[in-house]
Amino acid sequence: MRILGLAGRRLAASIPTLILILIGMFLLLQFAPGDTVDAMMAQMGGGDAATAKDLRKFYGLDVSIPAQLGNYLWRLVRLDLGFSSIYGKPVASVIIERLPPTILLMTASLSFAFFFGLLFGVIAARGVNRWPDTLISTLGLVFYATPSFWFGLMAIVVFSVYLQWLPPGGFEDIGTVQTGIWRVLGIASHLVLPTLTLGLIFLAIYLRIMRASMLEVLNLDYVRTARAKGLDETRVVTRHVLRNALLPMVTLIGLQAGTMLGGSVVVESVFSLPGLGRLAYESVVQRDLNTLLGIVFVSALLVITVNFVVDLIYARLDPRITAGG
C-alpha cells in the first residue's frame, strides 16, 4: 500500500509536466505553416474562401489562440483528441488502432535488451579484463554506435532476401486469413527483426550499466562476508549481488522509455509496421497536426506510465525506499 502511495505521489507530480508539454506543443504548432483547414482544402483540391471560413468556424479555429488553447485542454480532459482530417476519423481511434504493434514491439525489445544485457553484463563482470569481458565490451561499443535503421536494412538483406527465413516487413500476412495460434506465430515472425533492431542499442547500454554495477557491488563488504561463509560464486552472484546490481538497470528503463518510443518511429518505418511511430512519421509528412499533437500526448502518457511501473518495481527491489519514505 505504501509503495502504491509513494508511486502515486510521483505520478501526481508528473501532471504539471504533462500540462507543460501540451501547452508548449500547442504553441509550437502555431508556428507551423498552414493549419488543419489548409491541409483539408489541399486534400479536397482547393476551395473558396467562404468554405475555408466555415470550416475554421466548425473546427473552432476562428477564435484567439489562448481561447483555442483553453478549448484544446478542456477537450483533452474529456479525452477527446480532436478529428483527423487526413484519416477521416477521430484522432483517438486512429491512435488506438496503431497502438498494439508499438506496445508489442517496445515490450519485446525491452525484454530482449534487459535479459541479454543482464546476462552479458554478468558474464563480462565475472571475467573482468579477460577475453569474455573484452569481447562483450567491444561488441557493446559497436552496437551502441550502429544506426538502428541501418542494422534493420542489413538484417532484411541477410535474413529476408538471401536466407529467406523471416518476412522483410509488415505486421502480419494479409493474403492468408489466420486464426488462433498460427496468427500469433505469424505476428511473432514479423516482429523478430524489428525487435532485434530496436533492442540492439539498448542491449549495448544495459550490458555496460550491468557490468559497471556488478563490479561495484562485487567489491562491497557483504559480498565478502557471503564468500567468507563458504558460498560458491554462482550463489553469491544470484542470491546476493544480482538484486542490488539490478537497481541501476531498473532506473534506466524509466529513463530510456522515451528514447525507445523515439527509436520505434525509425524501426517501424524500416519494417513498415503499422504502429504509433509510423503514424507520427506519416502525420509529419502529411501535415496532420491534430494527429501529431495527439501522438505527443499519448507518448508522454506512455512514458509517464512506464515510469510509474518502474517506481513500483524499484520499491519492490529496494525496501529501503518505502521504509524511509
Place this chain on the structure above:
Amino acid sequence: MDAVRRYFRSPAAVAGLVLLIIVIGMAVSAGWLYPRDPLALAGRPLIWPFSNPRFLLGTDNSGRDIAAQIFYGARISLLIGGVATVIAILIGVLVGAFSGYYGGWVDTVLMRITEAFQTLPNFVLLLVLVAVFGSTLTTVTIAVGVVSWPAPARLTRAEFMSLRNREFVQAGRTLGMKDIQLMLGEILPNALPPVIVYASVVMAVAILLESALAFLRLSDPNVASWGNLIGLGRDVLRVQWYVSAIPGIAILVTVLAVSLVGQGLNDALNPRLKGR
C-alpha cells in the same frame, strides 16, 4: 600532462583518436579529392564497388559517385554533430548553472521544463520541430541541439549544487563578487570538465539522430549526407545493398570514434573511476 599520458596508454582511446582523425581528414580533403559536386551525375547508375577504378565505391541509383558522397558526408555529419553539440551544451550549461546556483523556485521551474523535455521522446520532438520549421541544414542542426540539452543541464546542475557552497566560492562572496562573476569565473571552470566529457555522448547521439532524420527523408535533401544515401539505397536494397551498406559503416565508424575518444578522456581525467 599526466592525463595525456594516461590517455595514450589506453589502446581503445588511441584507436578512437585515429579513427576520428581519419574521419576529419576525409571531411577536410573532400573538396580537394573530389572537386566536383558530389550530388552531380558522374557515371552509369548502380556500378558495384571495386569494379570500376573511376568509382572505387561504385555509384548509387542515379549514377552519383558513392565515394564522393561519403567524403562530403563526413563534413555534414561532423558539422551537424559538432554545432548541435555546442548548442546543446550551451543551453544545458545555462539552465543547469542557474538551476544549481540559485535553487529554490528558479530550480523548480527550470527542472520542470527539463523534465517536460525528457518525458517527450526526443525523436518525436525532433519530428515536430522539423514539421514546423522545415528541414534545411540550419533548422535541422538547431533542432538536434534543442532536443539534446536536458542531460547536460542535469549534469551541470549537480556540479553547481555541489560547488556553490565550497570555501573558495564563499571567499569570493565575502570579497563582494557578483553572482554572475562567481558563476562564470569561480564555479564554471570547476564544473566544466565532466560536462565536456559528456559532450562526446551528446555528439554521438546527435550524429545518429541526424542520420535517422535524413534516412526518413526529413533532413536537408540538397546536401550529401550519409543518412540521405542510406534512404536512397533502400529503394534498391534487394540487389544493390551496397548503396545502403557503405554509408552505414561510415556512420558506425564515426560514432564509435567519438564514443571511444569520450571514454578515453573520461578515464584519463578521472583515473580512479577507470573501468566503470
